[in-house]
Each structure stands twice: as structure tokens, then as C-alpha cells.
Amino acid sequence: MSGRYRQHDYAPGQALRCHWQYVQGPRAAPALVLPDACVDLLWDGARLSIAGPDRRAQYAHLAPGSRLQGLRFAPTAAARWLGVPLHALADQRVELRDLGVRHLARLADRMADREPGDAMAWLADRILGEGHRGDAMQAVHAQLSRAHPASIAQLAGELGITERTLLRRCDEAFGYGPKLLARILRLQRFLQARHHRATLLEAALDAGYYDAAQLAGDTRQLTGLTPTQLVARVAD
The missing domain is CATH 1.10.10.60 (Homeodomain-like)
Structure with missing residues (x-):
């Protein structure tokens, strides 16, 4: 097995589906990322990025022993939270600072100032606290x-x-x-x-x-x- 994956699911009806963590194994084997109609926020301990919706499978290349955390949005929640149409992010991995949305850039800066171990839980609490309405x-x-x-x-x-x-x-x-x-x-x-x-x-x-x-x-x-x-x- 090339890496270890853990996932914590949130209750249905919220803006986030889950919080996951992935630890790459001792070898740098590329991890297969399948299209799943989902959008994730990615945190590597230093950078907060958005993984746009994939139209076909991609391979993530991670260094041995590296750690990655993700927050997976519920359907339609990502576009509303980001304020960006998702077709502009299809098949892309983009740092939040580069989206040109001022409050998201500030949020990325605040993430970098927090302890690496609790940064993603803090962000999840913020997103869940904003609520989620159906459409x-x-x-x-x-x-x-x-x-x-x-x-x-x-x-x-x-x-x-x-x-x-x-x-x-x-x-x-x-x-x-x-x-x-x-x-x-x-x-x-x-x-x-x-x-x-x-x-x-x-x-x-x-x-x-x-x-x-x-x-x-x-x-x-x-x-x-x-x-x-x-x-x-x-x-x-």
C-alpha cells in the first residue's frame, strides 16, 4: 500500500461532506485520484489550495512521508463558498491566494499562522458555521x-x-x-x-x-x- 487514508464524515445536509487525511508511504508512488464530482480544499501544512472538479482521473505525486489534509464540499456548496463558477477550476489545483478573491486570500494567510495540527479543523468549523442552504x-x-x-x-x-x-x-x-x-x-x-x-x-x-x-x-x-x-x- 502506497499511503494511509483516514476520513471523518460530517452529518448530511451541511456544507462539508468530510475531513480526510492522507499520509504518503515510504515510496513516492503516484496516488490515483478519480473523478468523483467533488471539490476539495487541500492543506499541506503551508499552502491552502482548491482541487477543482476533475473530468478524468489524475495522479498526485507526493514526497515519501508527506501529509495532506482535505475538506470535501457537499454538492453545489463549493461554488457558493468560493464565489467562483466551478468550470473555471475544472481539472486544476489552485492556491486560494491566486483566485483573486480578497477574503479567501486573507483566510489562507490566517491558516498559515495557525498550528499545523489544528488549522484544518479550525477552517472546517468556520465553513460549517456559515450554514448551507439547498438549491x-x-x-x-x-x-x-x-x-x-x-x-x-x-x-x-x-x-x-x-x-x-x-x-x-x-x-x-x-x-x-x-x-x-x-x-x-x-x-x-x-x-x-x-x-x-x-x-x-x-x-x-x-x-x-x-x-x-x-x-x-x-x-x-x-x-x-x-x-x-x-x-x-x-x-x-
């Missing part, structure tokens, strides 16, 4: 999280907007459109389903794939791996 895009995320979600046309109709407007609002809230969001969420469902299904095909059908070929196409396009390779990497 229509959360409902879109919930719909597309289902194994057999509504079509894009149906989603737009339920919201009383055009498909073009739905695309724009998803770009702002999630970093990409509803079709890619649905594919990423389906891949994540597959990775969860593999734990309680005997075969990868059974897990794929549970997740909402039509067949093995559709699963293979998605994993190749989103991760560059075959389903078997992906499962092996995640289990490593």
Missing part, C-alpha cells in the same frame, strides 16, 4: 446519482428551464454538464457496488450500466484503465 442544482445531483436517472430533458422540464440553461447552471455548480456528471456518478456507483457483487458485470448493472461494453468505455475515457485495472488500483 435546485442539489436536486439535479440527487437525480443523477440514481442508477436510472431522469433524462436531461426531463430534468430541465422539472426545473422549468431550458436544457441550455441547465447545462450552464451545471457548469457553474459542478464544473461540467449534466451528461458528464451522470457518467462520473455512475462510475462511482460501480466502485461502491463491486464490494457486494460477485462479478464486475453484476456491479456494473447495479450501477446503471447497460452492459460490460458501456462500463469498459466509461472507465477507459474517465480513467485510462480497464474495469479490471481500475478495481485493482482502487483496492491496492
